[in-house]
Amino acid sequence: MEKPKDKKWILTDNPAIKFEDNTVGRLKKQIWDASEEEIDAILKEYDIPSEPELGKAGTYIQNTPRVKVIEKRRKNDIVFVPIGCTENHGMHANSGLDTFMVTQILEG
Incomplete structure (x- = not known):
């Protein structure tokens, strides 16, 4: 059985950090x-970072008048619902961090 060739690495000042x-x-x-x-x-x-969409009217179901929601869903029936945990991330962060991160990913 042939041994795989050793990968060549690019080293850094930190011995724990190297790149292929x-x-x-x-x-x-x-x-x-x-x-x-x-x-x-x-x-x-x-x-x-891009400007968040949450404050822009018509971006989310929650900030769009119902008549516009119905009109948009007739054109495209795909709805993304960002879901994340609401949990204690420590005294330094808010409890909705996971949901906000998923929302930002969907916006991207």
Whole structure:
């Protein structure tokens, strides 16, 4: 039986952190080495963070007049319902964190 070739690794200053020497690994290393300004520029390029949709009328069933909901559902009957736990995440975070995270993923 032939042994698989050892992967080549890209090392960092932290011995616990290394990246595979491939396209994705090199990209991860580039981000790892990036300054905060470079990361901010990358995020801005992809419009992250984007403005939340919750405050925009007509985005969610909860903020859309019923007549518009009926009209929209005739065009597209797919409805995403973000569901997450409401739980104690500690004194530093709100209890709806999971639901808010799922909502942001759906908005993306």
